[in-house]
Amino acid sequence: MTPSPTDLPALRAALLAWFDRSGRALPWRVGPEGGRDPYRVWVSEVLLQQTQVARGRVYFERFMEAFPTVEALASAPIDAVLKAWEGCGYYARARNLHRAAGIIAQEGFPAHYAGWRALPGVGPYTAAAVASLSGGEARAVNDGNVRRVLARLGGERQPTERWVQARADELLDPARPGAWNEAVMDLGATVCTPKNPKCPECPVSASCAALASGDPAAFPAPKVRAEVREVRAVALLLGDTQAAVLERREGTLLGGLMGLPTQLLAPDELPAAALERLAARLGARVTGELGTVTHTMTHRRVTLSVYGGEGGPPRTPVAAEALSRLDHKALALWERREGSLFAERKS
Structure with a gap:
């Protein structure tokens, strides 16, 4: 009408x-x-x-x-x-x-x-x-x-x-x-x-x-939403929240941003295999797991397993670079771990 x-x-x-x-x-x-x-x-x-x-x-x-x-x-x-x-x-x-x-x-x-x-x-x-x-x-x-x-x-x-x-x-x-x-x-x-x-x-x-x-x-009837695609990846934090190894992102969503080095998992691949490839590419050594974060963008939900490491390329000051929310979530894992370790040492 x-x-x-x-x-x-x-x-x-x-x-x-x-x-x-x-x-x-x-x-x-x-x-x-x-x-x-x-x-x-x-x-x-x-x-x-x-x-x-x-x-x-x-x-x-x-x-x-x-x-x-x-x-x-x-x-x-x-x-x-x-x-x-x-x-x-x-x-x-x-x-x-x-x-x-x-x-x-x-x-x-x-x-x-x-x-x-x-x-x-x-x-x-x-x-x-x-x-x-x-x-x-x-x-x-x-x-x-x-x-x-x-x-x-x-x-x-x-x-x-x-x-x-x-x-x-x-x-x-x-x-x-x-x-x-x-x-x-x-x-x-x-x-x-x-x-x-x-x-x-x-x-x-x-x-x-x-x-x-x-x-x-x-009114109006709900739109039919596109199915969310699951994406799995691993990331390696070489450094800390002040200075870390960062790489330039590619693609339409995050292209141009800096972020932690990451490696996508192939279908049915275990995180350990992708992490091994990532560490070898960077010339780094994995020291332990920091945790997992998830982030949804457009029709993709990214699950990112984050690990700490040593060695690799030179560090970059983190505060000077534009990072995605996904990378900020990943860096927050390190902050939480450090806060927990400080509490344990203090007690």
């Missing part, structure tokens, strides 16, 4: 009035409506693709402190950018931000959606968000919050991407596109939540087909 042309102005007015009263005060919402700071909007939208707002605010402020302007980001070494991005995950986003910043520093910020879309790492959602929020362009955004709000308004249990985008385009307020996009996202984040939606507080509940059905939380 889509609001009729006669109902649409009232729905827009109700949601925008609610947003004017109750919109979230967020650090990237700097500047007038439709004329937000494009740099802050762009960085925030990229950051929030895989990060919740509460945590994203902390990361955003840290990133802005390190690179307050697009010129500062463009001129920074990629290692410094990855370090500032540390903990945010999905590091390809940081690498694309750095590449795109170099283009913007030379050519200026894009004036329209197509210009944003042409930048490295900028997809349809990000381009629509930045174009509408910073340029006032009439582009409707489509993210998880928008999908949920529109599915409930329209009574659609299994909305396709095409369906959501079509509904978003229909409902978009052409006079206030940036505010409308922010309003729909805020409604989904604070009122029209996945579980236990606060329907009595919703400014557009009178137009909601899901509420009229009696079970608004049933």
